[in-house]
Amino acid sequence: MILKCIAVDDEPLALGLICSFIEQTPFLQLVGKYSSAAEALQNLHELKPDILFLDVQMPDLSGMELARILSKTSSSPAIIFTTAFNHFALEGYKVNALDYLLKPFNYEEFLGAANKALSLKELKEAFGTSKDTEGYSHCLFLKSEYQLVKVQYKDILYIEGLKDYAKVYLNTGEKPILSLISLKSLEQKLPSQQFIRVHRSYIIPLDKIKSVTRNTVQIGDKYITVGDQYKEAFNNFLSRWM
Structure with missing residues (x-):
């Protein structure tokens, strides 16, 4: 199973690191990288990513604001926040973020978060639905x-x-x-x-x-x-x- 990914970070070095981690992970495919959350939002519908690696603090539209927008849609990708600030963890939970990577993070930590997204995708496909209970009475x-x-x-x-x-x-x-x-x-x-x-x-x-x-x-x-x-x-x- 291959998961399509988008990386969003306004820091070029951080964006490059995330992209390199994605590209060296066999079950991940990089389909887009952006330095602006607003630009990423414009392309989400067309690219239909499975995972969004998202920085929190960015100008214009923050990563948290983008996550709140996506949380109101029926087909939101799994969101993995990447940030240097740990005080956003609770807010991340409230927008149903899948994981929260605190910078600087290494490949092992990145892979752990990616594996969570893979398990979630496999779970949904095994059940044949993205809804929690549809088709299951037990x-x-x-x-x-x-x-x-x-x-x-x-x-x-x-x-x-x-x-x-x-x-x-x-x-x-x-x-x-x-x-x-x-x-x-x-x-x-x-x-x-x-x-x-x-x-x-x-x-x-x-x-x-x-x-x-x-x-x-x-x-x-x-x-x-x-x-x-x-x-x-x-x-x-x-x-x-x-």
């Missing part, structure tokens, strides 16, 4: 800490929404998975016959319900309040089993 894949994590539906204890994040609690004893996805978006990905939203901050799997009262649901040792706007849907579900 699991979903969530972006967490710069990687895709496979989550079996049967292992989900409950899901808590935290602003722009979702925290997935598991019944396997593993630590919860924190993913940059809204609860609404995650709700749309989950099969409605297996999960139900009972509160603006909670989604629960129906098979994990231990007990119910008038206003609460027990999942394991946790009691979750059923929100007013979700009571009708939840009561309709209960009526089918009473």
Whole structure:
């Protein structure tokens, strides 16, 4: 499998180094190099790269601004930031960057990031879709800490929404998975016959319900309040089993 790459950096030496790393990596193909993020943006649709190696601080349009633009599209390439400043890491996570290379980085570090992109591409092609759950009724894949994590539906204890994040609690004893996805978006990905939203901050799997009262649901040792706007849907579900 060959991944098409674009390199963007306003520093000629840094741009040359990235391009040389790409060219010596067998599964990477350099299809474009730019000293301007704005120029790269104009050519992305035509070149359709798999990976965008992107500097953060550039004049006119910054790499982070370009990443925010691309995060709103359905066919964004994997973004690997290359920068001399480590304080952009959190912002990189928020725009779903695949990795973050801190300058000066060596070929081994570069290859590690490239291999992440290769694994992601292979994963998507193996599933025949770029969507997390399409065609799969037993699991979903969530972006967490710069990687895709496979989550079996049967292992989900409950899901808590935290602003722009979702925290997935598991019944396997593993630590919860924190993913940059809204609860609404995650709700749309989950099969409605297996999960139900009972509160603006909670989604629960129906098979994990231990007990119910008038206003609460027990999942394991946790009691979750059923929100007013979700009571009708939840009561309709209960009526089918009473």
